Amino acid sequence: MSDFLFRYRYYLARRTTQILLLGTYFLANLYGWSIVSGNLSSSVVFGFIPLSEPFATLQMFFAGAVISADILLGILVVLFFYGIIGGRFFCSWVCPVNIVTETAAAIRRKLKLQDKTNALPFSRNIRYWFIALALILSFVFSLAAFEMISPIGIAHRGIIFGFGFGWFSLVAIFLFDLFSQKYGWCGHICPLGGFNALIGKYSLIKVTHDATKCVHSLKCFLVCPEVEILELVGKKSHIISAKECIKCARCIEVCDSGAFKVSIVTLAKQLKEGA
Ligand code: SF4
Ligand code: SF4
Structure with a gap:
């Protein structure tokens, strides 16, 4: 048992952090606690510490929204964590979609699918083009384009408010990663992961x-x-x-x-x- 705990110490710590964070959002919403409110794109912690996700805010800016001082402060807080401390750690320690894609990757390994089913090999740099595409679409349609379809937001809202049809996008990512491309979504497509990689390079x-x-x-x-x-x-x-x-x-x-x-x-x- 202690061997298992040691071997998976980071994995267990990451899952615990992800589940605790989601649980905190869920309970805070249910009981109106001020410990944390909002969502993974924009939150307020303890009623006064703003957290604003930089990529979502940039999309809002391109869409024509006025960015308030609170949101700017929230960006600075997040930039401190991503840019100076931990780089892209949001992906493995916070993002709920990571649970889906790591599960798909683990099943691929068990079924020994990894070499047989890279059906659509494509560049990992596509995610950086999707950043540009999301900003262009935000400008053209005056809305935060990636936020409208982001599986990260869908997963987070689904866990807190109930899923509805949101399950479909997560199941689609799971099947895509399982049968088509190892870490297809997180390692190739997700523009948020790409954006956080850019700002966290020298963390x-x-x-x-x-x-x-x-x-x-x-x-x-x-x-x-x-x-x-x-x-x-x-x-x-x-x-x-x-x-x-x-x-x-x-x-x-x-x-x-x-x-x-x-x-x-x-x-x-x-x-x-x-x-
Ligand atoms: S992404 Fe790769 S190199 Fe970085 S911590 Fe995970 S396993 Fe190690
Ligand atoms: S790449 Fe995107 S979906 Fe995957 S863990 Fe990172 S932010 Fe979440």
Whole structure:
């Protein structure tokens, strides 16, 4: 049991955080608690700390909305967490869709589907084009375009207010990831994940790899949702500096030789290593 808890320590901590956060939103809405109100795009914590998701706000701006001082302050708070502290950690520690896509990936591994069913291999950079597309559509139609269809918002609203037809988009992502493309949604398409990657590139928390401990089992390649970022693993000790790392720590958990760890890496050191 203790082996299991240790092996999945980050996984369990992430799921607990995701479920606790969703539960807090749910209960706060049900009982009118001021601990947190709003949604994952725009919240107020303890009645006075604003949190505004930068990509959603940028879409609103392109749609012609006036951005209030509260929202700007909320963006600064979120930029601090994403840009300076943890990078793309929202994806693996907060986003409810991550539970769906990691489940699909785990089933793919169990059924050994990963190499057989990359039916539609396409570039991971498509997500960055979708950022531009969402902003153009927001401008043209005067509405926050991605927010209208975002499965993240659908999942969050569904858990708090009930799903209705919202289940369909999550089931579609699950089936797409399971049968068509490993981490198809989160690793290729989702513009929010791409946007957070851009703003979190030089965040302080990084995973680092010690090549002297690496036994080349390649287990990390099986579980990493952004597997291309491991290209130097086993070849040299380095910071996993790629902006796409979601800080899920699966590489740390599956590596029997302890070749990965979480580190605080200063901007100066990242630039020196050519990150
Ligand atoms: S890539 Fe998008 S859907 Fe996936 S975990 Fe990140 S924000 Fe959520
Ligand atoms: S490098 Fe490690 S922490 Fe980063 S995404 Fe891959 S498995 Fe997760």
